[in-house]
Amino acid sequence: MITRALPAVAFIGFGGWLWLASGRLPMADMGPRGPAFFPRIVAIALVACALWDLLGTAMRSAVVGSPAPGDTLRSRLGAVIVITLSFLYIPGMSWIGYFPATAVYAGAILWMLARSASPGAGIQRVVLETTGLLFTAWLLFDALLGAWLPAGRLFGG
Amino acid sequence: MNFLEIATQIADPVNVLLVLGGCLFGIVVGAIPGLSATMAIALLVPFTYNYDILPATALLLGIYCGGMYGGVISALLLRVPGVPANAATMLDGVPMVERGEADRALSIATLSSGIGGIISVVVLACAITSIAPLILQFSTEEYFVLTVFGIVVIATLSRDSLARGLISAVLGLALATVGLDPVVPVPRFTFGVPNMLTGFPVVPALIGLFCVAQGFSMFEKAFSGGPAAGVDRAASLATNDRPGAAPMARRHSRIGDIIALRWTILRSALIGTFLGIVPAAGPNVASFFSYSEARRWSRNPERFGKGAPEGVAATEAANNAVPAGALLPALSFGIPGDTVTAILLGAFMLQGYAPGPLFVRDNPEEIWTMMGFLMIANIGIIVLGLVLMHRLARLIYVVPPRLICAVICVFGIAGGFAYSGQVYEALIAVSFGLLGYAMEKTGYPVVPLSIALLLGPQMETYFRQSLIANSGSYAQFFTRPICNVLWLIVVASLWSGLRGMREAKSADAGAKKED
Numbered sequence: 177m178i179t180r181a182l183p184a185v186a187f188i189g190f191g192g193w194l195w196l197a198s199g200r201l202p203m204a205d206m207g208p209r210g211p212a213f214f215p216r217i218v219a220i221a222l223v224a225c226a227l228w229d230l231l232g233t234a235m236r237s238a239v240v241g242s243p244a245p246g247d248t249l250r251s252r253l254g255a256v257i258v259i260t261l262s263f264l265y266i267p268g269m270s271w272i273g274y275f276p277a278t279a280v281y282a283g284a285i286l287w288m289l290a291r292s293a294s295p296g297a298g299i300q301r302v303v304l305e306t307t308g309l310l311f312t313a314w315l316l317f318d319a320l321l322g323a324w325l326p327a328g329r330l331f332g333g
Numbered sequence: 334m335n336f337l338e339i340a341t342q343i344a345d346p347v348n349v350l351l352v353l354g355g356c357l358f359g360i361v362v363g364a365i366p367g368l369s370a371t372m373a374i375a376l377l378v379p380f381t382y383n384y385d386i387l388p389a390t391a392l393l394l395g396i397y398c399g400g401m402y403g404g405v406i407s408a409l410l411l412r413v414p415g416v417p418a419n420a421a422t423m424l425d426g427v428p429m430v431e432r433g434e435a436d437r438a439l440s441i442a443t444l445s446s447g448i449g450g451i452i453s454v455v456v457l458a459c460a461i462t463s464i465a466p467l468i469l470q471f472s473t474e475e476y477f478v479l480t481v482f483g484i485v486v487i488a489t490l491s492r493d494s495l496a497r498g499l500i501s502a503v504l505g506l507a508l509a510t511v512g513l514d515p516v517v518p519v520p521r522f523t524f525g526v527p528n529m530l531t532g533f534p535v536v537p538a539l540i541g542l543f544c545v546a547q548g549f550s551m552f553e554k555a556f557s558g559g560p561a562a563g564v565d566r567a568a569s570l571a572t573n574d575r576p577g578a579a580p581m582a583r584r585h586s587r588i589g590d591i592i593a594l595r596w597t598i599l600r601s602a603l604i605g606t607f608l609g610i611v612p613a614a615g616p617n618v619a620s621f622f623s624y625s626e627a628r629r630w631s632r633n634p635e636r637f638g639k640g641a642p643e644g645v646a647a648t649e650a651a652n653n654a655v656p657a658g659a660l661l662p663a664l665s666f667g668i669p670g671d672t673v674t675a676i677l678l679g680a681f682m683l684q685g686y687a688p689g690p691l692f693v694r695d696n697p698e699e700i701w702t703m704m705g706f707l708m709i710a711n712i713g714i715i716v717l718g719l720v721l722m723h724r725l726a727r728l729i730y731v732v733p734p735r736l737i738c739a740v741i742c743v744f745g746i747a748g749g750f751a752y753s754g755q756v757y758e759a760l761i762a763v764s765f766g767l768l769g770y771a772m773e774k775t776g777y778p779v780v781p782l783s784i785a786l787l788l789g790p791q792m793e794t795y796f797r798q799s800l801i802a803n804s805g806s807y808a809q810f811f812t813r814p815i816c817n818v819l820w821l822i823v824v825a826s827l828w829s830g831l832r833g834m835r836e837a838k839s840a841d842a843g844a845k846k847e848d
Contacts (some may be wrong), residue, residue: 254556
């Protein structure tokens with residue numbers, strides 16, 4: 177019940193913050209002309225909907241009791257790993273450049289998934305797939321698109 | 334309007350190649366279970382940044398149509414619908430495959446998809462020219478109510494909990510308030526970050542919500558030993574098209590089948606086009622509704638569910654008529670009817686288009702060119718589908734799900750910054766990916782958030798402009814006839830959402846009691 181109610185409580189908190197932060201904006205009390213007018217309406221709507229959801233969750237908790245299927249410790253660990261890697265990938269691009277960072281990021285994802293499917297998975301296949309993915313990224317983003325890709329501060333980019 | 338110029342633009346070899354290339358990419362991505370037209374568009378949007386407006390539109394519309402069709406291949410041969418709408422096709426398509434008519438089922442599906450799409454483009458062409466004078470009568474009040482209508486209707490899609498659908502929509506509106514105020518130049522909720530002055534960039538945010546979040550979800554499932562892309566490989570053993578098996582034999586007349594099914598295809602295409610126009614109805618509702626209508630009109634309704642070709646033709650014609658229908662509210666009002674049109678609108682805006690009433694009035698050439706591209710895409714579905722369907726069926730087996738997962742993560746994040754070259758936008762893509770993933774895990778739908786994020790700035794501008802013009806009075810929102818009609822539809826949608834939720838709950842309770 178508490179776990180299921182947490183998002184609704186968080187939305188109520190966010191709605192409350194939105195209301196307070198809107199009040200601190202310059203020209204907040206100018207009615208429809210002021211920048212706080214619309215965010216305040218949104219804050220009220222968010223709190224109202226979240227309270228409705230909270231009420232619904234409390235009523236449902238009497239009927240539903242089991243946790244979500246497939247939500248195991250291992251799957252949570254998987255989610256934490258890929259999200260952490262993705263957030264590290266962004267500063268990584270700025271530091272060591274797009275292609276080295278992508279090699280590390282894609283290689284780590286492919287290696288972990290290969291190992292989870294078969295503990296004896298060969299590293300050669302992962303290297304081959306990572307190289308193929310890097311080549312495709314180079315072809316599409318650099319050769320065809322000419323997109324701006326970070327060269328990396330480490331290499332003077 | 335210069336029709337020769339329009340024809341030249343449509344027939345430009347580069348544009349034709351882009352439509353067909355997009356169509357092929359859409360078919361391939363749509364054929365991979367777990368991936369959809371939304372994913373296909375989100376992955377390729379970054380590649381359109383450097384294109385001119387028309388080539389970019391050609392590519393995106395090709396992907397949209399191809400993605401809608403592609404799912405039928407895995408639905409019929411793997412018994413895993415590529416997109417949810419294909420579940421209706423499986424009702425009669427799978428029995429046809431089981432009795433050795435795999436090629437016939439796929440041919441009917443392919444031809445019905447293409448023909449259904451072509452019919453819907455013709456209907457769109459007639460509708461958009463006749464609707465233009467009506468749209469121009471809209472003022473800020475009507476537009477405000479229209480944006481409310483678009484968001485609320487999408488929010489009511491969440492059958493499990495209407496409250497959660499609405500929370501998602503309101504959260505999208507809250508995120509849309511970040512940046513410079515649209516009336517007075519005051520920064521809101523930017524925390525002193527200069528990049529945030531323009532608000533959250535829509536395309537990286539949508540790529541994050543639909544592409545990066547899907548990558549996270551696939552990684553999580555694959556890491557814990559589940560089927561990463563929803564592919565149950567064992568199911569494929571039941572089909573006669575697995576690698577090494579005898580090729581699908583063709584013992585039927587494709588033209589003969591289509592002539593026999595002409596009225597079913599026409600009726601279903603019209604249903605699909607109409608339901609495409611209605612926000613939130615989309616291909617799922619269109620497929621099942623046209624299936625039930627085909628059964629109702631059939632002389633042999635008892636054959637449905639046992640491999641009736643009408644069942645396959647009806648669902649696929651309706652499913653592929655939806656894109657053209659969905660473009661009508663998107664182009665004429667700037668209101669996306671589903672996630673794919675939301676991403677399309679974001680991409681159009683990046684290209685300098687401003688979909689809405691003035692766009693329809695001032696850019697008839699572009700509208701007709703888009704319809705030409707849609708026509709080519711639907712012809713492409715027929716040609717590419719018939720030529721490639723066997724090879725595509727085999728491709729599904731070859732690509733390892735972990736590679737798909739890595740491609741989605743890498744290209745999704747890179748797509749976030751390919752337009753502006755700012756790493757900040759990659760951070761937006763990952764952050765919205767995390768938000769989308771967390772919402773999916775906690776049972777909050779992502780679609781209303783994405784639509785509200787896109788429509789939020791317009792909604793606020795129309796609302797406040799109307800209030801300022803009327804000295805703070807709210808009466809004008811309830812005294813204008815078009816506003817009142819739209820309010821009635823909003824209330825009816827909410828009522829229908831509540832009723833659907835209650836019916837679903839009572840059905841669940843009944844099923845539990847039976848267990």
